[in-house]
Amino acid sequence: MNGGLRGMNSGGLIGWFLQRMTGLLLVPVVLLHVWVTHYIVGGSGVHQAEVDYTMVAARLSSPWWKLIDISLLLIVLYHGLRGVWVVLQEAPHRPWVRIALYCVILVFGAALAILGTVTILPFRAPPAALLR
């Protein structure tokens, strides 16, 4: 059943535990992310904020926000792609299909992690962009 690779086992206790822990962590962090990027309080109450370069640049000028955003990126990618992997495993697959699917998800996840990290980590807004 297990194709011989321990890390591929969706029923693994560590994997199961990590899915719960990352899930629990993601509840406040994702809600915070949605709140700070999409809402603004002022005037007659809560409004939807326009997301533009200036707004994102202001936030990413803080190394702490970079740390939070990169952590969120990596944790949510792990949680989401592992979830997809668990769902995919419900259908019976030949061992080579399983290994191929696992590799595809792994490479895809790594590519997205790199794409997201290179967006956030080296980001430096041109000084003019921070002035409205």
Add this chain to the structure above:
Amino acid sequence: MRYRWHLGYVAWLLNRVTGIAITAYLVIHIWVIHNLTKGPEGFNRVMAFVQQPLFKLGEIALLGAILFHAMNGLRVLCIEWAGGAGIQKRLFWWVMAIGLILFVFGAYPILVSAVGGGPVETGEFLR
């Protein structure tokens, strides 16, 4: 057939559907935000496109999916780790009520910006 649509089963199924949908969105989201490397003009052009009214409706659906997945996840944790199995059903309606309140609170401003006025510029209140 009644057993098939048991509350726990529906919650389990919806958890998978929303999980897959959120992950699909995540892929697009990372791709779209990567446009930040194109500088102010490039990024703002893309963001103006994805903040049209039709996308706003998608955002409301996304908010609903995220809140369902998060609230249901907390319910699962309560059942598995906090001995909540005995009050499973009540727990489900409790977390869904909290989710619904957060949904109405979050969806309303998006709906307002979708049907009229458009989103508020961050600088508008800071001036």
